[in-house]
Amino acid sequence: xxxxxxxxxxxxxxxxxxxxxxxxxxxxxxxxxxxxxxxxxxxxxxxxxxxxxxxxxxxxxxxx
Amino acid sequence: xxxxxxxxxxxxxxxxxxxxxxxxxxxxxxxxxxxxxxxxxxxxxxxxxxxxxxxxxxxxxxxxxxxxxxxxxxxxxxxxxxxxxxxxxxxxxxxxxxxxxxxxxxxxxxxxxxxxxxxxxxxxxxxxx
Numbered sequence: 001x002x003x004x005x006x007x008x009x010x011x012x013x014x015x016x017x018x019x020x021x022x023x024x025x026x027x028x029x030x031x032x033x034x035x036x037x038x039x040x041x042x043x044x045x046x047x048x049x050x051x052x053x054x055x056x057x058x059x060x061x062x063x064x
Numbered sequence: 065x066x067x068x069x070x071x072x073x074x075x076x077x078x079x080x081x082x083x084x085x086x087x088x089x090x091x092x093x094x095x096x097x098x099x100x101x102x103x104x105x106x107x108x109x110x111x112x113x114x115x116x117x118x119x120x121x122x123x124x125x126x127x128x129x130x131x132x133x134x135x136x137x138x139x140x141x142x143x144x145x146x147x148x149x150x151x152x153x154x155x156x157x158x159x160x161x162x163x164x165x166x167x168x169x170x171x172x173x174x175x176x177x178x179x180x181x182x183x184x185x186x187x188x189x190x191x192x193x
Contacts, residue, residue, distance in 0.1 A: 062140030
Protein backbone atom coordinates (compact mmCIF):
# COMPACT_ATOMS: atom_id res chain seq x y z
CA UNK A 1 0.00 0.00 0.00
CA UNK A 2 1.40 3.38 -1.00
CA UNK A 3 -0.40 5.55 1.54
CA UNK A 4 2.55 7.88 2.09
CA UNK A 5 1.87 9.62 -1.25
CA UNK A 6 -1.29 11.16 0.30
CA UNK A 7 0.72 12.67 3.12
CA UNK A 8 3.43 13.74 0.70
CA UNK A 9 0.96 15.65 -1.46
CA UNK A 10 -0.82 17.17 1.53
CA UNK A 11 2.55 18.28 2.87
CA UNK A 12 3.51 19.88 -0.44
CA UNK A 13 0.15 21.67 -0.55
CA UNK A 14 0.41 23.07 2.99
CA UNK A 15 4.05 24.06 2.47
CA UNK A 16 3.23 25.87 -0.75
CA UNK A 17 0.28 27.71 0.74
CA UNK A 18 2.39 28.88 3.70
CA UNK A 19 5.27 29.93 1.44
CA UNK A 20 2.96 31.83 -0.90
CA UNK A 21 1.44 33.68 2.07
CA UNK A 22 4.97 34.65 3.15
CA UNK A 23 5.85 35.78 -0.38
CA UNK A 24 2.65 37.81 -0.64
CA UNK A 25 3.43 39.54 2.66
CA UNK A 26 6.85 40.43 1.23
CA UNK A 27 5.13 42.06 -1.78
CA UNK A 28 6.35 39.40 -4.21
CA UNK A 29 3.04 38.48 -5.82
CA UNK A 30 4.43 37.16 -9.12
CA UNK A 31 6.85 34.85 -7.36
CA UNK A 32 4.02 33.54 -5.18
CA UNK A 33 2.01 32.76 -8.32
CA UNK A 34 5.00 31.02 -9.93
CA UNK A 35 5.57 28.98 -6.77
CA UNK A 36 1.93 27.87 -6.83
CA UNK A 37 2.22 26.89 -10.49
CA UNK A 38 5.44 24.93 -9.89
CA UNK A 39 3.86 23.10 -6.95
CA UNK A 40 0.83 22.15 -9.03
CA UNK A 41 3.09 20.83 -11.81
CA UNK A 42 5.20 18.74 -9.39
CA UNK A 43 2.10 17.26 -7.76
CA UNK A 44 0.51 16.63 -11.16
CA UNK A 45 3.54 14.60 -12.28
CA UNK A 46 3.18 12.39 -9.19
CA UNK A 47 -0.55 12.01 -9.85
CA UNK A 48 0.02 11.02 -13.47
CA UNK A 49 2.44 8.26 -12.42
CA UNK A 50 -0.08 7.02 -9.83
CA UNK A 51 -2.86 7.07 -12.41
CA UNK A 52 -0.73 5.03 -14.81
CA UNK A 53 -0.35 2.45 -12.04
CA UNK A 54 -4.12 2.48 -11.46
CA UNK A 55 -4.88 1.88 -15.14
CA UNK A 56 -2.37 -0.98 -15.30
CA UNK A 57 -3.99 -2.61 -12.24
CA UNK A 58 -7.53 -2.18 -13.61
CA UNK A 59 -6.48 -3.51 -17.01
CA UNK A 60 -4.91 -6.62 -15.48
CA UNK A 61 -7.84 -7.27 -13.11
CA UNK A 62 -10.61 -6.87 -15.66
CA UNK A 63 -8.66 -8.33 -18.64
CA UNK A 64 -9.33 -5.19 -20.67
CA UNK B 65 -9.52 -5.06 10.24
CA UNK B 66 -8.72 -3.45 6.92
CA UNK B 67 -11.78 -1.22 7.22
CA UNK B 68 -10.21 0.48 10.25
CA UNK B 69 -7.18 1.45 8.17
CA UNK B 70 -9.38 2.83 5.40
CA UNK B 71 -11.58 4.78 7.83
CA UNK B 72 -8.51 6.28 9.46
CA UNK B 73 -7.01 7.23 6.13
CA UNK B 74 -10.33 8.75 5.00
CA UNK B 75 -10.70 10.87 8.14
CA UNK B 76 -7.10 12.12 7.98
CA UNK B 77 -7.56 12.95 4.29
CA UNK B 78 -10.79 14.82 5.08
CA UNK B 79 -9.04 17.00 7.66
CA UNK B 80 -6.15 17.70 5.28
CA UNK B 81 -8.64 18.55 2.52
CA UNK B 82 -10.44 21.00 4.81
CA UNK B 83 -7.15 22.75 5.50
CA UNK B 84 -6.06 22.78 1.85
CA UNK B 85 -9.40 23.85 0.36
CA UNK B 86 -9.22 27.33 1.91
CA UNK B 87 -5.76 28.19 0.62
CA UNK B 88 -5.19 26.09 -2.50
CA UNK B 89 -8.34 24.50 -3.99
CA UNK B 90 -6.27 22.91 -6.81
CA UNK B 91 -4.19 21.01 -4.28
CA UNK B 92 -7.40 19.87 -2.57
CA UNK B 93 -8.70 18.41 -5.85
CA UNK B 94 -5.37 16.68 -6.49
CA UNK B 95 -5.37 15.24 -2.98
CA UNK B 96 -8.88 13.87 -3.44
CA UNK B 97 -7.81 12.30 -6.76
CA UNK B 98 -4.85 10.64 -5.03
CA UNK B 99 -7.05 9.37 -2.21
CA UNK B 100 -9.51 7.87 -4.70
CA UNK B 101 -6.67 6.19 -6.61
CA UNK B 102 -5.13 4.74 -3.44
CA UNK B 103 -8.47 3.30 -2.27
CA UNK B 104 -9.11 1.96 -5.79
CA UNK B 105 -5.71 0.23 -5.99
CA UNK B 106 -6.14 -1.28 -2.51
CA UNK B 107 -9.59 -2.61 -3.38
CA UNK B 108 -8.54 -3.99 -6.77
CA UNK B 109 -6.59 -6.76 -4.99
CA UNK B 110 -9.79 -7.95 -3.31
CA UNK B 111 -11.74 -7.51 -6.54
CA UNK B 112 -9.27 -9.82 -8.28
CA UNK B 113 -10.00 -12.62 -5.81
CA UNK B 114 -13.77 -12.18 -6.24
CA UNK B 115 -13.35 -12.29 -10.02
CA UNK B 116 -11.20 -15.43 -9.75
CA UNK B 117 -14.01 -17.21 -7.90
CA UNK B 118 -16.55 -16.04 -10.48
CA UNK B 119 -14.26 -17.22 -13.28
CA UNK B 120 -14.00 -20.64 -11.65
CA UNK B 121 -17.81 -20.79 -11.33
CA UNK B 122 -18.20 -19.83 -14.99
CA UNK B 123 -15.78 -22.59 -15.99
CA UNK B 124 -17.66 -25.20 -13.92
CA UNK B 125 -21.07 -24.12 -15.23
CA UNK B 126 -19.63 -24.35 -18.77
CA UNK B 127 -21.05 -20.97 -19.73
CA UNK B 128 -19.51 -19.37 -22.79
CA UNK B 129 -16.39 -17.57 -21.51
CA UNK B 130 -16.88 -14.72 -23.98
CA UNK B 131 -19.89 -13.44 -22.03
CA UNK B 132 -17.95 -13.38 -18.79
CA UNK B 133 -15.06 -11.49 -20.41
CA UNK B 134 -17.50 -8.91 -21.79
CA UNK B 135 -19.07 -8.58 -18.36
CA UNK B 136 -15.66 -7.94 -16.83
CA UNK B 137 -14.85 -5.27 -19.40
CA UNK B 138 -18.18 -3.54 -18.75
CA UNK B 139 -17.50 -3.66 -15.00
CA UNK B 140 -14.08 -2.06 -15.51
CA UNK B 141 -15.43 0.72 -17.73
CA UNK B 142 -18.22 1.41 -15.24
CA UNK B 143 -15.89 1.62 -12.25
CA UNK B 144 -13.38 3.88 -14.03
CA UNK B 145 -16.11 6.16 -15.40
CA UNK B 146 -17.74 6.46 -12.00
CA UNK B 147 -14.35 7.23 -10.43
CA UNK B 148 -13.57 10.05 -12.88
CA UNK B 149 -17.10 11.47 -12.80
CA UNK B 150 -17.11 11.60 -9.00
CA UNK B 151 -13.82 13.53 -8.98
CA UNK B 152 -15.06 16.01 -11.60
CA UNK B 153 -18.29 16.50 -9.65
CA UNK B 154 -16.31 17.04 -6.46
CA UNK B 155 -14.30 19.80 -8.13
CA UNK B 156 -17.56 21.53 -9.12
CA UNK B 157 -17.38 20.68 -12.83
CA UNK B 158 -20.82 19.15 -13.33
CA UNK B 159 -20.69 19.40 -17.13
CA UNK B 160 -17.42 17.46 -17.43
CA UNK B 161 -18.74 14.82 -15.03
CA UNK B 162 -21.90 14.41 -17.14
CA UNK B 163 -19.81 14.02 -20.30
CA UNK B 164 -17.65 11.33 -18.69
CA UNK B 165 -20.79 9.46 -17.61
CA UNK B 166 -22.24 9.82 -21.11
CA UNK B 167 -19.06 8.45 -22.72
CA UNK B 168 -18.90 5.50 -20.34
CA UNK B 169 -22.57 4.69 -21.02
CA UNK B 170 -21.98 4.65 -24.77
CA UNK B 171 -18.83 2.53 -24.46
CA UNK B 172 -20.76 0.06 -22.26
CA UNK B 173 -23.53 -0.10 -24.86
CA UNK B 174 -20.99 -0.85 -27.60
CA UNK B 175 -19.40 -3.58 -25.47
CA UNK B 176 -22.83 -5.09 -24.78
CA UNK B 177 -23.83 -5.27 -28.46
CA UNK B 178 -22.43 -8.82 -29.12
CA UNK B 179 -24.37 -10.16 -26.11
CA UNK B 180 -27.56 -8.57 -27.42
CA UNK B 181 -26.97 -10.12 -30.84
CA UNK B 182 -26.42 -13.52 -29.22
CA UNK B 183 -29.69 -13.18 -27.31
CA UNK B 184 -31.55 -12.28 -30.49
CA UNK B 185 -30.01 -15.23 -32.36
CA UNK B 186 -30.99 -17.72 -29.65
CA UNK B 187 -34.48 -16.20 -29.60
CA UNK B 188 -34.77 -16.70 -33.35
CA UNK B 189 -33.63 -20.32 -32.99
CA UNK B 190 -36.22 -21.00 -30.26
CA UNK B 191 -39.11 -19.41 -32.11
CA UNK B 192 -40.93 -21.85 -34.39
CA UNK B 193 -41.08 -21.02 -38.06
